[in-house]
Amino acid sequence: MHELSIVSSVVESVTESLAAYPGARVEEVRLRVGALQSVVVDSLEFCWGIATEGTPLAGSRLVVKTVPVVMHCAVCAADVELEGVQSFRCPRCAQPSSDLRQGRELEIESIEIEDGVTP
Amino acid sequence: MTTRIVELRQGILKKNDELARGLRGRFTTAGVLVLNLVSSPGTGKTAFLERTLRELKARGSRVAALVGDLETDNDARRLASSGAPVRQINTHGICHLDAEMIDRHLAGWEGVELSALDYLFIENVGNLVCPSSYDLGEKIRVALLSVTEGEDKPLKYPTLFNSADAAVITKIDIAEPCGFDRELALKNINEIRPGIRIFETSAKTGAGMEEWFAYLAEARAEKIL
Numbered sequence: 099m100h101e102l103s104i105v106s107s108v109v110e111s112v113t114e115s116l117a118a119y120p121g122a123r124v125e126e127v128r129l130r131v132g133a134l135q136s137v138v139v140d141s142l143e144f145c146w147g148i149a150t151e152g153t154p155l156a157g158s159r160l161v162v163k164t165v166p167v168v169m170h171c172a173v174c175a176a177d178v179e180l181e182g183v184q185s186f187r188c189p190r191c192a193q194p195s196s197d198l199r200q201g202r203e204l205e206i207e208s209i210e211i212e213d214g215v216t217p
Numbered sequence: 218m219t220t221r222i223v224e225l226r227q228g229i230l231k232k233n234d235e236l237a238r239g240l241r242g243r244f245t246t247a248g249v250l251v252l253n254l255v256s257s258p259g260t261g262k263t264a265f266l267e268r269t270l271r272e273l274k275a276r277g278s279r280v281a282a283l284v285g286d287l288e289t290d291n292d293a294r295r296l297a298s299s300g301a302p303v304r305q306i307n308t309h310g311i312c313h314l315d316a317e318m319i320d321r322h323l324a325g326w327e328g329v330e331l332s333a334l335d336y337l338f339i340e341n342v343g344n345l346v347c348p349s350s351y352d353l354g355e356k357i358r359v360a361l362l363s364v365t366e367g368e369d370k371p372l373k374y375p376t377l378f379n380s381a382d383a384a385v386i387t388k389i390d391i392a393e394p395c396g397f398d399r400e401l402a403l404k405n406i407n408e409i410r411p412g413i414r415i416f417e418t419s420a421k422t423g424a425g426m427e428e429w430f431a432y433l434a435e436a437r438a439e440k441i442l
Contacts, residue, residue, distance in 0.1 A: 103311070107231075107232070115225055136349065136376040183375040183376075184375065184408070186379065186408065186411055187408075187411075194407065194408075194412070196379075196412055204350065207225065208222050208225055209222070210223075212218055212219070213221065
């Protein structure tokens with residue numbers, strides 16, 4: 099539902115980062131999105147073209163990597179990966195846990211740029 | 218022409234998160250416990266908050282509320298009947314509150330000093346999806362669910378329920394005619410957020426409100442004082 103505002107924040111942040119690379123053209127933007135963020139990847143991609151229009155990011159690709167939920171199980175003394183977000187129990191021993199170690203990410207991992215004329 | 222990868226590794230909502238961190242610091246310094254109330258439209262956030270404000274005020278606590286809606290100041294007017302200072306935030310189409318809106322509405326709030334408050338409640342826009350991504354600087358995020366909504370709401374909206382610090386079930390006075398399966402609702406909430414504090418309340422009859430007030434007092438003592 100708020101995918102457009104997320105995408106707009108990405109465009110804004112990447113544009114700011116580009117100040118360090120004058121003349122560069124953005125080829126690709128890579129995001130990491132936790133499985134526990136209710137973000138619809140299709141909607142992000144749908145919004146991408148609209149949000150990047152008229153910006154230095156126009157024509158770039160958006161690549162979204164989904165990060166699975168990992169919680170710490172005190173019984174197994176281990177970090178375990180969950181298959182879904184319907185139950186926060188250890189898949190090995192069924193112990194419930196609220197100690198999440200991964201899965202809420204909403205970040206820009208990297209950008210691929212083509213350098214302009216190097217001064 | 219060369220192609221290269223630039224590692225950025227930064228939060229997409231970095232600006233919001235930084236602003237929220239600043240707000241949290243200000244709230245702690247001022248000694249005010251801030252709660253962010255999130256639910257679907259129609260859960261009864263406003264009725265629950267109205268009773269909370271009225272009773273806390275009657276017990277001598279200093280309370281105030283910020284209330285978010287897409288349009289209208291109906292909720293603010295309704296909550297103001299409690300006698301507590303209330304300020305409406307209209308998002309004009311945006312489906313959630315963000316830290317900047319909180320910051321801006323605190324700044325121009327006449328007659329309200331954070332340091333002169335014990336509790337500040339933020340009633341978010343009715344939406345179980347988007348508010349979960351936006352930190353408002355609150356100490357406690359409360360997820361509300363009414364008996365009319367279906368016991369599987371926590372399973373359908375795990376992002377919000379998993380990020381909540383407390384859960385409130387509202388309208389329990391009509392649980393029976395609604396065929397509300399209490400055990401199942403409690404189980405589902407615990408499945409998504411194991412060990413969370415759950416309050417079963419009715420703003421109409423006052424059921425469960427004492428436990429809620431005791432929790433607020435404890436939380437304030439523990440997190441602020």
